[in-house]
Each structure stands twice: as C-alpha cells, then as structure tokens.
Amino acid sequence: MKLRFIYAIFMAMLLCCIFILAKKSSPEQLIIGEWEEVSWEYEKTDHENGVHVFIDENQKDEIAQNLIIHKAEVWKFTEDKTLVFSKGTAQMEQLKWNMKGRGHILELKHNEIGSENYQIAEINQDTMVMHFNFDLQVRGIVKMTFKRIQKDSYAQKI
Amino acid sequence: MLRKYSNFRSFSDNIKLGGLTAFTAGMVNVVSVIVFFAFTSNVTGHYAILAQEIAKGNWYQAAVVLLWVFLFFMGNFTSNCLIIHNNSKSSRYFAHAVPVLLEMACLLFVGAYLEFFYTETLYETEILVAAMLFAMGLQNGLTASISNAKVKTTHLTGLTTDLGILFSMFTKREFREDVKLQKKAKLLLAIMFSYMGGGIMAGVFYIQIQNYTFLIISLLLTIVIVYDYSKLQVTRYMQRRQPFVRRYIIAGKES
Numbered sequence: 340m341k342l343r344f345i346y347a348i349f350m351a352m353l354l355c356c357i358f359i360l361a362k363k364s365s366p367e368q369l370i371i372g373e374w375e376e377v378s379w380e381y382e383k384t385d386h387e388n389g390v391h392v393f394i395d396e397n398q399k400d401e402i403a404q405n406l407i408i409h410k411a412e413v414w415k416f417t418e419d420k421t422l423v424f425s426k427g428t429a430q431m432e433q434l435k436w437n438m439k440g441r442g443h444i445l446e447l448k449h450n451e452i453g454s455e456n457y458q459i460a461e462i463n464q465d466t467m468v469m470h471f472n473f474d475l476q477v478r479g480i481v482k483m484t485f486k487r488i489q490k491d492s493y494a495q496k497i
Numbered sequence: 498m499l500r501k502y503s504n505f506r507s508f509s510d511n512i513k514l515g516g517l518t519a520f521t522a523g524m525v526n527v528v529s530v531i532v533f534f535a536f537t538s539n540v541t542g543h544y545a546i547l548a549q550e551i552a553k554g555n556w557y558q559a560a561v562v563l564l565w566v567f568l569f570f571m572g573n574f575t576s577n578c579l580i581i582h583n584n585s586k587s588s589r590y591f592a593h594a595v596p597v598l599l600e601m602a603c604l605l606f607v608g609a610y611l612e613f614f615y616t617e618t619l620y621e622t623e624i625l626v627a628a629m630l631f632a633m634g635l636q637n638g639l640t641a642s643i644s645n646a647k648v649k650t651t652h653l654t655g656l657t658t659d660l661g662i663l664f665s666m667f668t669k670r671e672f673r674e675d676v677k678l679q680k681k682a683k684l685l686l687a688i689m690f691s692y693m694g695g696g697i698m699a700g701v702f703y704i705q706i707q708n709y710t711f712l713i714i715s716l717l718l719t720i721v722i723v724y725d726y727s728k729l730q731v732t733r734y735m736q737r738r739q740p741f742v743r744r745y746i747i748a749g750k751e752s
Contacts, residue, residue, distance in 0.1 A: 353567065359560040366557070367619040420617075437617040440534035441546070441558045446617075456534070461553070 366442030369462050374414045374485035382470055382482035394481065406455060406471075414485065422447065445469065457483075499593040499725040502584070503645045508680045512687050514721065515648040518640050519688040521717050522633060522651045523695025524702075525604065528710055529629050531703050532611065533622050537629040538637075538651040540569050561623055568627045572634015575599070577642045590729055594722050596639040601715045603632035608711025647681075650688060660685050 379394040411424035411431055424432040435448040438459075445457045460482070461468040467485040498514040501507070522538045529537040536542055543566050550559035576596040583592030607625050615621060633651050640648040649655060663682045666672040673679075702710045 352563065356560040356564050356567075359556050360564075363557040363560075365619055438619040439617075439622055441550075441561045441623070442619050443558065444534040 366459060366462050367438045369464070370416045370436075370438070370445075370459075370467070371418055372416060373488040373490070374416070374467055375488050376412055376414070377484045377486050378482075380482045380484075382480040413488065498721055499597070499643070500590050500729060502589060502593075502643055506644055506647075508684070511644050511648050512684055513724075514640060514644065515650060515684055515688045516691045517717055517721050518636055518648070518650040519691035520695035520698075521714050522636060523692040523697075524699035524710065524714050524717075525629060525633060526651075527696040527699035528703055528714075529626060531700070533626050535565075535622075535626045537626060538633045539653060540566055540630075540651075541654050543569075564623075565627055565630050568631040569634040569637075572631045572636075573638035573641075574634075576635045576638030580639070580642050590725060593639065593643055594725070596635045597718050597722050600632040600635045601718045603628045603635070604711050604718075605715055607632075608708050608715075611711075612708040647684065648688065650692070653689070653692060656685055656688060660689070 379399050381394065412426045413424070415423040415425065416436060417423070420435055420437065422434050422436040423430055432449075434450075437446045437448070438444065439446055439456075442462075443459050445459055446454055447457070448454045456471075458470040459467065460470050465487050467487070469483045469485070470480045471483070472480055498510055498517070501510055526536055526538040529535055543562050547559055547562045547566065550556075550562060579592050579595050583589070607628050610621075610625060615625075637649060637651045640650050641652075660682070663678060663685070666678060667682070699710055702713060706713075
C-alpha cells in the first residue's frame with residue numbers, strides 16, 4: 340500500500356513536469372523579440388562590501404571593448420537564431436545565437452571573434468537579466484537588465 | 498569485471514571495473530559541460546539547481562531538471578532490474594553486460610546526433626542531456642549493484658566522504674594496518690583519479706576530435722565487455738577440455 344502511494348507520487352510529479360513543459364514557454368521561445376538595455380550593474384564584486392554599483396558609459400565601453408555585444412542598445416532575437424544589435428536606427432552587428440543547458444546559457448556566435456557565453460539569470464515576458472564574468476579593474480559579474488520592447492498590435496492601437 | 502557478483506568479486510575485479518567506468522564517467526561529464534553546459538554524471542548539483550529554480554519560480558527549467566534527475570533514476574532502475582531478474586549462473590554475464598551495451602548505445606546516439614543532425618536548439622539539448630544522464634544512471638546502477646555498493650563511479654560526493662573517513666581512521670595504527678581498509682582506500686583513490694583523468698582527457702580529445710570523443714568512450718566500454726567475454730570463453734574452453742586433461746593426468750600416473 341505504501342509502495343503504491345510512493346509510485347503515485349512519482350507518477351504525479353512526472354505528469355506535472357510533462358504538463359509544465361507542454362504549457363509553459365521555454366526560455367528559447369521567451370527570448371524572441373526586441374529587448375532594450377536598461378542598466379549595467381556590478382552584481383558581485385570581490386571586495387567584502389559588495390554592493391550594487393551602476394556602471395557608467397565609459398566603464399561600459401571599456402568592459403564591452405573586446406566583447407561581441409559592444410555599444411548596442413537594442414537586441415533583436417529572431418526565430419531563425421539571428422541576433423541583431425542596433426543603436427538608434429543604425430544596425431551595428433548581426434550574429435547567431437543559441438541557448439544551452441536548461442535554457443540558462445546564451446551562446447553568441449560571431450564569424451570572426453568566435454563565441455561568447457552569457458548566463459541568463461531571469462527571463463519572462465517583460466524582463467531579461469543576463470550575467471557575465473569579467474576581469475577588468477575589479478573582478479566580478481556584470482548584471483545586464485533588459486526590458487522587452489512591446490510591439491502594439493493593430494487592435495491595441497485603435 | 499562483470500562476471501562476478503556481490504561478495505564473490507575480488508579487489509582486482511572492483512578496481513578494474515571502477516577505474517575504467519569512472520574514467521568514462523569523467524569523460525562524459527566534461528564533454529556534456531563543453532557541449533551542453535550541463536553536468537551529466539553528478540546529480541547532487543541538479544538537486545540544488547532544482548531547488549533554486551523552484552524558489553525563483555522558473556517552472557519550465559525546474560521541470561526540465563526534474564526530468565533529468567528522473568532519467569538518471571530510470572537508468573539505475575533499469576540496470577538493477579536487468580541484474581536481479583537474470584541472476585542465474587548461465588545468464589549472469591549477459592545481464593551485467595546489457596546495461597553497458599545500452600549505455601554505449603545512448604552515448605553513440607548522442608555522438609552521432611551531435612555530428613550529423615544537431616541544430617543547437619534548446620529542445621535537442623534537453624533531450625541529449627537526458628540521454629546522457631540515463632546512460633550514466635545505467636552505469637552507476639550496474640557498478641553499484643554488482644559490487645555490493647563498493648564501486649560507485651559517478652558518486653564523487655560519497656566517495657570523498659568515504660575517503661575523508663578512511664584517512665581519519667588511518668591516524669590510528671590498528672586501522673592503518675587493516676588490509677581491508679587499505680584496499681578500500683586504494684579502490685576509492687583509483688576511482689577518484691580515473692574520474693579526474695577521464696575529465697582531463699575528454700577536454701583534450703574534444704579540442705582535437707570533437708564529437709568523435711564519444712567513440713573513444715564507447716571503445717573503453719567495449720573493453721569492459723570484451724575483457725570478461727574473453728575470460729568467460731577461456732574458462733568455458735578449459736572446462737570443455739577438462740575431461741581430456743584429467744584422462745591425460747590419470748594415464749600419466751598409470752604409466
């Protein structure tokens with residue numbers, strides 16, 4: 340009797356998993372769309388009083404100098420796995436993107452530079468938070484926050 | 498390595514099985530981290546990740562991790578089922594070899610898929626990681642089951658715990674001189690270094706030959722199967738020859 344109860348719990352957990360996987364959007368589906376950079380922060384710094392420090396434009400340029408993601412403001416992820424970086428109306432860069440792990444790693448592939456990996460700490464319909472390690476001046480993690488650019492449908496507009 | 502069961506196994510049997518399978522487990526783990534950014538032979542981390550994802554409310558990721566853990570569980574379940582339901586003398590080797598064959602099939606499937614079909618979608622990644630976890634479950638279940646839980650090739654948390662306890666025991670002379678404990682320490686160290694060695698070799702191989710690393714892993718598993726098969730064939734041959742050998746000895750004595 341007890342064993343049946345344990346089997347029932349196992350089956351219920353499995354069915355829950357299958358239901359969640361069928362109903363919920365995967366991070367790969369959630370990321371599709373246009374995202375606007377909102378902020379860059381030091382998420383964790385090596386010194387003891389590691390408080391959140393905002394990164395100004397100069398630091399941002401210095402950090403991103405050797406990265407694929409340099410100086411972009413809007414990131415557009417398309418279904419054909421293309422990522423377009425743009426600033427204002429100018430398109431800056433175009434590369435390939437993939438998701439790895441359980442949907443927590445964003446891999447960006449550039450033809451010349453190679454590939455870079457960013458950790459997706461949070462992703463939902465409105466916000467995306469990405470982390471990446473860097474070793475410049477102080478060692479730590481940069482937290483990049485994005486806001487989805489909502490495209491109003493025709494019905495919403497009228 | 499595979500023929501003997503439970504307490505009938507010698508120290509040498511365990512060290513050969515433990516060393517080789519831990520080496521492959523280390524290789525599989527490193528390759529999966531390189532390709533998929535997911536561990537496939539240490540489930541302890543997955544439990545921590547599962548708790549973290551639930552706490553964050555990331556239900557999709559939590560479900561994926563829970564399914565991965567379940568696949569590892571199913572690997573262990575399948576392995577032990579095959580062993581305990583075929584525990585007759587005639588079918589024992591076959592029952593112990595089938596989990597290794599299934600493991601090889603899973604790993605070769607992953608290698609072949611990566612080489613010829615992989616389009617780097619998240620769905621494919623999740624399925625392939627699941628297949629690798631199932632393969633590691635099969636291996637861990639087999640080694641733990643046939644060695645009476647002395648050999649666990651992917652369970653490095655438990656192994657490090659055992660080593661810590663053992664080495665603390667060795668601070669007393671009576672335990673230092675205990676041959677059983679010495680052998681246990683040698684076995685655990687062999688597994689630990691094999692696992693690490695496998696990981697390092699996988700890193701080196703993957704840079705050179707990429708997905709063909711899975712062929713090397715399968716080759717090592719083939720050694721595990723073929724080694725015992727050849728021993729079994731020799732034993733059978735000797736048993737068949739025995740009446741003639743006996744007759745020859747008796748005839749020799751009479752003359």
